[in-house]
Amino acid sequence: MTTARRHPHAGLFVTFEGGDGAGKTTQAALLDAWLAEQGRTVVRTREPGGTEVGVLIRDIVLHHRGDVAPRAEALLYAADRAHHIATVVRPALDRGDVVIQDRYLDSSVAYQGAGRVLGRDEVRDLSLWATEGLLPDLTVLLDLAPDAARARLDADDKPFDRLEAEKDAFHARVRAEFLELAANEPDRFLVLDAAQAPEALAAAVRERVTALAEASGGVGRAG
Template sequence: MSAAVPEPSEGLFITFEGGDGVGKTTQAGLLEEWLKDAGRTVVRTREPGGTEVGVLIRDIVLHHRGEVSPRAEALLYAADRAHHIETLVRPALARGDVVIQDRYLDSSVAYQGAGRVLGRDEVRDLSLWAVEGLLPDLTVLLDLDPAAARARLDADDKPFDRLEAEKEHFHARVREEFLALAAAEPERFLVLDASRPAAELAAAVRERVAALVP
């Protein structure tokens, strides 16, 4: 029997994290569909690119053909995050909506802090300042070996963005940092093996979401 859908008195902030190619978009879409079918109002968004300003920043950090220095990259992500949370996420949560977001500050800590070797604490502090301390109610981490994730990306036959195109050791550092973040905050994270069938993953996510609110 499927889990009952929660009816919270205030909004829920749910983020999906993990390396490129792990299936975040698929699982976010399945959760959105389940909640909407139950009558909940859902705001589906992403970082970077969840606002008009964010679309411009996304083009720079992911698709700009020239070099973007690591610190500039981290600052651009933080700028996008500050605007996105202030103008879209906080108003939605205040209305009592469920916000389902593809990537948040944990991605910056993993990709810029570990992948770019800028330092976990520095990047995390920058993002927390940008969003005035807002953390998700739940972060779903889809964990997958980088080689398997790369095989999925190759099968999509799409051009890689700047981060997807990084070398294997970069993505290995990113994965290790995601797992370290989850271990440090087990009450916020739900870690799932992304090699499992999509339906099984979706059921596990729904069970955790249903348990967030009595």
């Protein structure tokens, strides 16, 4: 079993998690802008799709018209993650940059482990092996009831991807798993009610990032 750990690095690794429609992209952009104002070097990325290889995998897992077997789906996400961490995230952290990422291994645990009912431990261990145990310094969980999230997605008037189109029971399992993950690792997670105004959410995120920076003597954890 791969051990989960926060590797020492000069940068800061912040991930945003939550159900579809919770506002992760908005909050990632607001944090990016704020850090840039502070003179920080920021690498903003996402999973899947943070590399050229990832873009191809993203098209398969989210937009493939045919069925993708659940275990194959989990493996594709893990493959994307392994390449992304090795080629984008770790080099940025080693340089001392702040990495802001839309989704990481907690999404796989929630969507494939709980949503697809593949099992929390199996999916988590797969991602930890793929990333050599790398955990974020901070994971912001934007929690939103599935019906509210669906209303936001409907308002966007865009076609649903494979996961967004899943039934209510699937999304209920995903939300419950995210909350359970946060309860198990309270030091890493910041859980916020995504129904709040974007400005209020952004302020809470900035407060937590500032505290992390002060605790480490800089933006990230010196190593």
